[in-house]
Amino acid sequence: xxxxxxxxxxxxxxxGRGYVYSLQYHIVWCTKYRRCALSxxxxxxxxxxxxxxxxxxxxxxxxxxxxxxxxHILADCKPQTRPSDAIKILKGNTARWLFLAHPxxxxxxWGGHLWNPSYxxxxxxxxSREQIERYIAEQKTEGNSRWR
Numbered sequence: 001x002x003x004x005x006x007x008x009x010x011x012x013x014x015x016g017r018g019y020v021y022s023l024q025y026h027i028v029w030c031t032k033y034r035r036c037a038l039s040x041x042x043x044x045x046x047x048x049x050x051x052x053x054x055x056x057x058x059x060x061x062x063x064x065x066x067x068x069x070x071x072h073i074l075a076d077c078k079p080q081t082r083p084s085d086a087i088k089i090l091k092g093n094t095a096r097w098l099f100l101a102h103p104x105x106x107x108x109x110w111g112g113h114l115w116n117p118s119y120x121x122x123x124x125x126x127x128s129r130e131q132i133e134r135y136i137a138e139q140k141t142e143g144n145s146r147w148r
Contacts (some may be wrong), residue, residue, distance in 0.1 A: 006028065016078070024062065024124035025083055026132050027073045029091060030116045036068035037108045045101070046094065047072075053093045057086055063132070065139040072136045083121055091115045 013022045031037050038046060046066045050073070054061050058081055063074040073090075077083065095114040098105055106112050124132055 014076075014078075015055060015140060019079065021079050022126070023077045024129060024137075025073075025075050026120075026122045026124050027075060027083075027087060027090075027119065028053050028070060029087070029119040030070040031068075032109050032113045032116050034069045034116075035108055037114065038066050038068050038071075040101060044100070046098070049094055049097055050090060053090055053107070054086075057081065057089055059086055063136045066135045067139055072139060073135055074129070074132055087119050087121065091119070
Protein backbone atom coordinates (compact mmCIF):
# COMPACT_ATOMS: atom_id res chain seq x y z
CA UNK A 1 0.00 0.00 0.00
CA UNK A 2 1.34 3.41 -0.97
CA UNK A 3 1.83 6.03 1.74
CA UNK A 4 -0.72 8.40 0.20
CA UNK A 5 -3.39 5.65 0.18
CA UNK A 6 -3.57 5.40 3.97
CA UNK A 7 -5.92 8.37 4.34
CA UNK A 8 -8.88 8.89 2.02
CA UNK A 9 -8.86 12.67 2.46
CA UNK A 10 -6.58 15.34 3.82
CA UNK A 11 -6.23 14.54 7.49
CA UNK A 12 -4.63 16.81 10.02
CA UNK A 13 -2.03 14.85 11.91
CA UNK A 14 0.06 16.06 14.79
CA UNK A 15 3.71 15.30 15.07
CA GLY A 16 5.25 14.56 18.43
CA ARG A 17 8.70 13.43 19.34
CA GLY A 18 8.91 10.05 17.67
CA TYR A 19 5.22 9.70 16.76
CA VAL A 20 2.47 11.05 14.52
CA TYR A 21 -1.16 10.94 15.58
CA SER A 22 -4.73 11.94 14.86
CA LEU A 23 -7.07 11.05 17.76
CA GLN A 24 -10.58 12.44 17.97
CA TYR A 25 -13.36 11.44 20.33
CA HIS A 26 -17.08 12.14 20.37
CA ILE A 27 -18.02 12.62 24.04
CA VAL A 28 -21.50 13.03 25.52
CA TRP A 29 -22.63 13.33 29.11
CA CYS A 30 -25.96 14.19 30.72
CA THR A 31 -27.19 16.15 33.69
CA LYS A 32 -28.34 14.16 36.70
CA TYR A 33 -31.84 12.78 36.11
CA ARG A 34 -31.73 14.42 32.65
CA ARG A 35 -32.89 17.66 34.29
CA CYS A 36 -32.97 20.63 31.92
CA ALA A 37 -30.54 22.66 34.03
CA LEU A 38 -28.35 24.17 31.31
CA SER A 39 -30.33 27.17 30.11
CA UNK A 40 -29.70 29.51 27.19
CA UNK A 41 -28.50 32.15 29.66
CA UNK A 42 -25.43 30.10 30.64
CA UNK A 43 -24.84 28.39 27.27
CA UNK A 44 -21.93 30.58 26.14
CA UNK A 45 -20.34 30.59 29.60
CA UNK A 46 -20.37 26.79 29.74
CA UNK A 47 -18.78 26.53 26.30
CA UNK A 48 -16.06 29.04 27.20
CA UNK A 49 -15.33 27.21 30.47
CA UNK A 50 -15.17 23.79 28.76
CA UNK A 51 -12.85 25.13 26.03
CA UNK A 52 -10.49 26.61 28.64
CA UNK A 53 -10.51 23.46 30.77
CA UNK A 54 -9.91 21.26 27.72
CA UNK A 55 -7.00 23.46 26.64
CA UNK A 56 -5.50 23.22 30.14
CA UNK A 57 -5.46 19.41 29.95
CA UNK A 58 -4.13 19.23 26.39
CA UNK A 59 -7.37 18.68 24.49
CA UNK A 60 -8.66 20.76 21.61
CA UNK A 61 -12.43 21.06 21.23
CA UNK A 62 -13.33 20.85 17.54
CA UNK A 63 -17.12 21.02 17.99
CA UNK A 64 -19.32 21.52 21.03
CA UNK A 65 -22.98 21.97 21.86
CA UNK A 66 -24.60 22.51 25.22
CA UNK A 67 -28.17 21.24 25.41
CA UNK A 68 -30.48 21.76 28.41
CA UNK A 69 -29.80 18.23 29.67
CA UNK A 70 -26.58 17.08 27.99
CA UNK A 71 -23.34 18.14 26.32
CA HIS A 72 -21.74 16.97 23.06
CA ILE A 73 -18.04 17.46 22.40
CA LEU A 74 -15.83 16.47 19.50
CA ALA A 75 -12.28 16.68 20.83
CA ASP A 76 -8.79 16.18 19.47
CA CYS A 77 -6.48 14.56 22.02
CA LYS A 78 -2.84 13.68 22.49
CA PRO A 79 -1.96 9.99 22.83
CA GLN A 80 -0.86 10.68 26.42
CA THR A 81 -4.34 11.92 27.37
CA ARG A 82 -6.43 9.27 29.09
CA PRO A 83 -10.00 9.95 27.93
CA SER A 84 -11.57 8.76 31.19
CA ASP A 85 -9.38 11.18 33.20
CA ALA A 86 -10.08 14.03 30.77
CA ILE A 87 -13.85 13.52 31.02
CA LYS A 88 -13.64 13.37 34.82
CA ILE A 89 -11.78 16.70 34.84
CA LEU A 90 -14.15 18.34 32.34
CA LYS A 91 -17.24 17.25 34.27
CA GLY A 92 -15.83 17.98 37.73
CA ASN A 93 -14.40 21.41 36.95
CA THR A 94 -17.52 22.48 35.09
CA ALA A 95 -19.84 21.34 37.89
CA ARG A 96 -17.78 23.14 40.52
CA TRP A 97 -17.58 26.33 38.46
CA LEU A 98 -21.30 26.27 37.59
CA PHE A 99 -22.39 25.77 41.19
CA LEU A 100 -20.17 28.66 42.31
CA ALA A 101 -21.22 30.98 39.48
CA HIS A 102 -24.90 29.93 39.44
CA PRO A 103 -25.92 28.59 42.87
CA UNK A 104 -29.57 28.48 41.77
CA UNK A 105 -28.72 25.34 39.75
CA UNK A 106 -28.45 23.27 42.94
CA UNK A 107 -32.16 23.86 43.58
CA UNK A 108 -33.03 22.15 40.28
CA UNK A 109 -31.05 19.02 41.09
CA TRP A 110 -31.64 16.48 43.84
CA GLY A 111 -28.63 15.79 45.99
CA GLY A 112 -26.59 18.67 44.60
CA HIS A 113 -24.99 16.70 41.76
CA LEU A 114 -24.94 18.27 38.31
CA TRP A 115 -23.84 15.34 36.15
CA ASN A 116 -24.94 11.76 35.76
CA PRO A 117 -21.85 9.65 36.56
CA SER A 118 -22.02 7.94 33.14
CA TYR A 119 -20.82 9.20 29.79
CA UNK A 120 -20.59 8.13 26.15
CA UNK A 121 -17.34 8.17 24.21
CA UNK A 122 -16.53 6.93 20.72
CA UNK A 123 -13.47 7.23 18.56
CA UNK A 124 -13.95 9.25 15.42
CA UNK A 125 -12.56 8.19 12.08
CA UNK A 126 -11.60 10.49 9.26
CA UNK A 127 -14.70 9.34 7.41
CA SER A 128 -17.12 9.98 10.28
CA ARG A 129 -15.70 13.26 11.59
CA GLU A 130 -17.71 15.52 9.27
CA GLN A 131 -20.87 13.56 10.03
CA ILE A 132 -20.35 13.93 13.80
CA GLU A 133 -19.57 17.66 13.48
CA ARG A 134 -22.84 18.10 11.56
CA TYR A 135 -24.75 16.03 14.15
CA ILE A 136 -23.42 18.18 17.01
CA ALA A 137 -24.16 21.42 15.15
CA GLU A 138 -27.76 20.31 14.49
CA GLN A 139 -28.56 19.46 18.12
CA LYS A 140 -30.66 22.58 18.69
CA THR A 141 -32.98 22.17 15.73
CA GLU A 142 -36.76 22.30 16.05
CA GLY A 143 -36.93 18.51 15.72
CA ASN A 144 -35.09 18.02 18.99
CA SER A 145 -37.96 17.72 21.48
CA ARG A 146 -35.74 18.09 24.58
CA TRP A 147 -34.71 21.65 23.62
CA ARG A 148 -36.83 24.29 25.35
